[in-house]
Amino acid sequence: xxxxxxxxxxxxxxxxxxxxxxxxxxxxxxxxxxxxxxxxxxxxxxxxxxxxxxxxxxxxxxxxxxxxxxxxxxxxxxxxxxxxxxxxxxxxxxxxxxxxxxxxxxxxxxxxxxxxxxxxxxxxxxxxxxxxxxxxxxxxxxxxxxxxxxxxxxxxxxxxxxxxxxxxxxxxxxxxxxxxxxxxxxxxxxxxxxxxxxxxxxxxxxxxxxxxxxxxxxxxxxxxxxxxxxxxxxxxxxxxxxxxxxxxxxxxxxxxxxxxxxxxxxxxxxxxxxxxxxxxxxxxxxxxxxxxxxxxxxxxxxxxxxxxxxxxxxxxxxxxxxxxxxxxxxxxxxxxxxxxxxxxxxxxxxxxxxxxxxxxxxxxxxxxxxxxxxxxxxxxxxxxxxxxxxxxxxxxxxxxxxxxxxxxxxxxxxxxxxxxxxxxxxxxxxxxxxxxxxxxxxxxxxxxxxxxxxxxxxxxxxxxx
Amino acid sequence: xxxxxxxxxxxxxxxxxxxxxxxxxxxxxxxxxxxxxxxxxxxxxxxxxxxxxxxxxxxxxxxxxxxxxxxxxxxxxxxxxxxxxxxxxxxxxxxxxxxxxxxxxxxxxxxxxxxxxxxxxxxxxxxxxxxxxxxxxxxxxxxxxxxxxxxxxxxxxxxxxxxxxxxxxxxxxxxxxxxxxxxxxxxxxxxxxxxxxxxxxxxxxxxxxxxxxxxxxxxxxxxxxxxxxxxxxxxxxxxxxxxxxxxxxxxxxxxxxxxxxxxxxxxxxxxxxxxxxxxxxxxxxxxxxxxxxxxxxxxxxxxxxxxxxxxxxxxxxxxxxxxxxxxxxxxxxxxxxxxxxxxxxxxxxxxxxxxxxxxxxxxxxxxxxxxxxxxxxxxxxxxxxxxxxxxxxxxxxxxxxxxxxxxxxxxxxxxxxxxxxxxxxxxxxxxxxxxxxxxxxxxxxxxxxxxxxxxxxxxxxxxxx
Numbered sequence: 001x002x003x004x005x006x007x008x009x010x011x012x013x014x015x016x017x018x019x020x021x022x023x024x025x026x027x028x029x030x031x032x033x034x035x036x037x038x039x040x041x042x043x044x045x046x047x048x049x050x051x052x053x054x055x056x057x058x059x060x061x062x063x064x065x066x067x068x069x070x071x072x073x074x075x076x077x078x079x080x081x082x083x084x085x086x087x088x089x090x091x092x093x094x095x096x097x098x099x100x101x102x103x104x105x106x107x108x109x110x111x112x113x114x115x116x117x118x119x120x121x122x123x124x125x126x127x128x129x130x131x132x133x134x135x136x137x138x139x140x141x142x143x144x145x146x147x148x149x150x151x152x153x154x155x156x157x158x159x160x161x162x163x164x165x166x167x168x169x170x171x172x173x174x175x176x177x178x179x180x181x182x183x184x185x186x187x188x189x190x191x192x193x194x195x196x197x198x199x200x201x202x203x204x205x206x207x208x209x210x211x212x213x214x215x216x217x218x219x220x221x222x223x224x225x226x227x228x229x230x231x232x233x234x235x236x237x238x239x240x241x242x243x244x245x246x247x248x249x250x251x252x253x254x255x256x257x258x259x260x261x262x263x264x265x266x267x268x269x270x271x272x273x274x275x276x277x278x279x280x281x282x283x284x285x286x287x288x289x290x291x292x293x294x295x296x297x298x299x300x301x302x303x304x305x306x307x308x309x310x311x312x313x314x315x316x317x318x319x320x321x322x323x324x325x326x327x328x329x330x331x332x333x334x335x336x337x338x339x340x341x342x343x344x345x346x347x348x349x350x351x352x353x354x355x356x357x358x359x360x361x362x363x364x365x366x367x368x369x370x371x372x373x374x375x376x377x378x379x380x381x382x383x384x385x386x387x388x389x390x391x392x393x394x395x396x397x398x399x400x401x402x403x404x405x406x407x408x409x410x411x412x413x414x415x416x417x418x419x420x421x422x423x424x425x426x427x428x429x430x431x432x433x434x435x436x437x438x439x440x441x442x443x444x445x446x447x448x449x450x451x452x453x454x455x456x457x458x459x460x461x462x463x464x465x
Numbered sequence: 466x467x468x469x470x471x472x473x474x475x476x477x478x479x480x481x482x483x484x485x486x487x488x489x490x491x492x493x494x495x496x497x498x499x500x501x502x503x504x505x506x507x508x509x510x511x512x513x514x515x516x517x518x519x520x521x522x523x524x525x526x527x528x529x530x531x532x533x534x535x536x537x538x539x540x541x542x543x544x545x546x547x548x549x550x551x552x553x554x555x556x557x558x559x560x561x562x563x564x565x566x567x568x569x570x571x572x573x574x575x576x577x578x579x580x581x582x583x584x585x586x587x588x589x590x591x592x593x594x595x596x597x598x599x600x601x602x603x604x605x606x607x608x609x610x611x612x613x614x615x616x617x618x619x620x621x622x623x624x625x626x627x628x629x630x631x632x633x634x635x636x637x638x639x640x641x642x643x644x645x646x647x648x649x650x651x652x653x654x655x656x657x658x659x660x661x662x663x664x665x666x667x668x669x670x671x672x673x674x675x676x677x678x679x680x681x682x683x684x685x686x687x688x689x690x691x692x693x694x695x696x697x698x699x700x701x702x703x704x705x706x707x708x709x710x711x712x713x714x715x716x717x718x719x720x721x722x723x724x725x726x727x728x729x730x731x732x733x734x735x736x737x738x739x740x741x742x743x744x745x746x747x748x749x750x751x752x753x754x755x756x757x758x759x760x761x762x763x764x765x766x767x768x769x770x771x772x773x774x775x776x777x778x779x780x781x782x783x784x785x786x787x788x789x790x791x792x793x794x795x796x797x798x799x800x801x802x803x804x805x806x807x808x809x810x811x812x813x814x815x816x817x818x819x820x821x822x823x824x825x826x827x828x829x830x831x832x833x834x835x836x837x838x839x840x841x842x843x844x845x846x847x848x849x850x851x852x853x854x855x856x857x858x859x860x861x862x863x864x865x866x867x868x869x870x871x872x873x874x875x876x877x878x879x880x881x882x883x884x885x886x887x888x889x890x891x892x893x894x895x896x897x898x899x900x901x902x903x904x905x906x907x908x909x910x911x912x913x914x915x916x917x918x919x920x921x922x923x924x925x926x927x928x929x930x
């Protein structure tokens with residue numbers, strides 16, 4: 001039986017083969033000068049008016065642990081693609097470059113670099129695949145979770161998505177990104193252990209089924225967990241389940257305990273929550289909460305709240321854990337500058353619909369009366385109004401300082417969402433936010449195009465100054 | 466800085482909290498008799514007429530390595546949810562039950578158990594979350610990949626999805642499931658190392674950009690990789706890129722080498738592939754292949770082939786790696802039988818739209834003239850026509866024999882697809898396949914409903930015989 005999990009000390013080999021074939025060719029041509037790459041999103045997914053940046057901590061962990069171990073080199077040798085001298089060199093490669101990044105939890109927009117990587121071209125190129133993988137997943141989920149939390153309008157939302165998350169790592173990272181973006185916690189026990197995220201959970205239908213009756217299952221469960229427990233009441237017939245929960249709540253009260261809530265996991269949640277609330281209130285169980293789950297999305301939650309459903313908290317599974325309506329971001333990692341012979345050359349791509357902007361850039365954000373009013377993409381050396389968002393995080397491959405705790409990232413994310421123009425926080429039609437190009441960036445693009453026209457296409461040096 | 470990756474020896478803690486709270490309550494009530502759970506998919510995702518089973522090997526690895534280590538117990542103690550006696554017991558829990566499963570690569574349909582787990586109720590319940598997570602991901606991707614391979618009609622398809630896969634584990638499992646379902650290989654180097662999957666890769670736009678000219682980049686690359694290399698020709702202007710590839714191909718030929726192909730990664734792939742083919746053929750470079758990538762889906766590939774695009778192979782990224790049009794399966798794990806006091810009680814759920822079938826079941830499949838003609842869901846002890854699909858894989862927590870190699874699973878998957886009725890292999894509208902219930906299953910459901918009506922609802926014993 002093959003080993004089911006991969007548990008290497010680092011993730012250097014989790015990369016596309018072309019990163020290594022390019023590295024080999026750079027190495028053979030002794031072309032390993034500095035280059036700068038921008039990690040950014042090209043376009044917004046449907047209905048999104050903003051994105052939330054997440055995954056930086058894991059990206060930095062990867063960069064600071066990158067190395068190709070003996071097993072890796074042995075495997076690469078077996079492919080017969082690489083020279084012995086390149087493989088010897090690869091064994092020594094570490095990431096020793098600089099990274100500037102937005103803080104996790106920051107809201108961002110298309111074309112804005114969230115990470116800017118500068119280092120020798122081989123090490124900066126090899127890391128592309130992993131950085132895209134980790135930033136894509138967590139930013140995707142943080143963005144989705146931010147919408148779900150917005151929809152719940154202050155009611156707690158719990159991540160229930162582990163079973164449908166796309167793999168083990170996604171299960172963990174969904175819990176992290178969802179919490180960061182405002183969820184109250186997760187059902188994922190390992191995420192609780194590993195990230196210190198609050199964990200939630202009660203019972204499944206199988207628990208109810210395994211007892212001779214629903215009532216017997218309820219009594220057994222509260223015997224084990226007498227305080228603040230939530231009972232799942234929809235295994236057979238929801239209103240009947242609610243009445244049995246009432247009996248259990250009274251029995252608990254006689255022993256000085258309190259039933260925490262009941263959970264609805266199927267059916268018409270609006271009608272059922274109203275009926276169940278009535279059953280509870282008639283018995284003066286006003287403080288027994290109603291928890292709802294079952295194929296919820298930000299739109300269903302918003303609709304339930306708009307129609308006054310007496311639901312106190314939501315569990316969201318699949319839709320959150322795979323960002324079902326938009327399961328990927330258009331995130332890319334593009335070279336914006338390369339050094340040759342000691343001179344800096346801005347670079348850009350002209351492929352249709354895949355334009356990039358040249359040069360080392362900074363993102364500046366302006367604010368008025370506590371709301372963001374517009375961003376500007378500028379060259380690093382330009383002075384333009386607004387607060388710069390990219391800050392140094394790695395210098396020479398080392399962290400410039402301690403990273404913020406997950407709870408402070410979560411507080412930052414909440415502050416960020418609060419500063420968005422309110423139209424951007426809507427859940428339906430997307431609204432645009434102004435991201436302008438500085439005079440310097442526009443001049444660099446024009447300059448590049450002019451040069452391109454001047455040179456005969458056969459010998460085009462597209463980055464010649 | 467927190468640890469970025471989780472690398473425990475086993476994945477016991479990657480579970481929903483409710484699996485553990487239920488376990489605690491079963492433990493306190495000394496209710497740990499045998500139960501049987503079915504893992505199945507309730508409904509087909511849009512456009513799918515069949516599903517392909519994958520992920521069993523990883524599921525079995527998990528089951529045979531499950532244990533709660535000291536760190537896990539320490540964390541669980543810190544939550545103050547569990548008694549000391551339960552935590553002592555949990556430290557000793559292993560999976561010692563039986564598993565019957567379809568072989569990986571088997572096609573299956575809604576309501577059909579792909580895995581049947583029988584064991585004491587605590588260990589069989591605790592594994593729910595992980596089993597759903599791993600079977601969901603790989604079966605989802607194998608099903609999607611099977612469609613993409615079908616669309617490519619014999620042309621190789623390579624998984625390019627690592628950068629947009631939902632996390633590290635998904636990156637690996639997508640490569641595995643895609644290969645299993647018929648892809649030729651992957652760009653993912655770690656998947657090559659770990660699973661022995663063929664790896665593919667050439668160059669990125671950044672490589673072209675980092676040289677003074679496109680031509681310089683092509684010459685440098687073939688100097689490092691003189692044989693069978695593919696050049697990316699769309700960084701600036703595709704037809705110009707093709708002409709420069711022709712020059713490089715001629716230079717290579719003079720040195721006794723051969724250019725493998727050119728890659729198109731943007732623009733109108735039909736028109737560009739035709740123009741590029743013409744440029745290559747005019748120079749008698751008939752054996753230089755055209756490789757296409759860039760936002761491909763099974764539908765775009767089918768359309769390109771239908772319109773005669775001269776494309777020899779496809780690279781498919783995001784759409785394959787997240788199954789973008791259907792990013793999750795409606796996979797569930799439901800109790801079908803529980804033993805109490807030595808007697809077997811079939812169980813079922815009556816929640817709206819969440820019906821389950823009671824009893825320990827087997828899936829029987831009939832075949833005629835080399836094509837599958839219909840399945841039947843029967844009780845284990847019934848004798849019905851057709852080949853039984855669920856086979857013993859674990860007995861008492863141990864593997865009953867060696868698992869098939871990935872390449873033999875891949876061969877099985879190809880044979881399975883070939884046996885599907887041809888209407889089911891179409892990519893557009895879904896077609897149905899007959900899955901019938903045996904007399905025994907229908908009788909068990911009726912019996913259950915009858916009992917439910919007879920007992921006053923307050924004391925309903927829904928599994929009383």
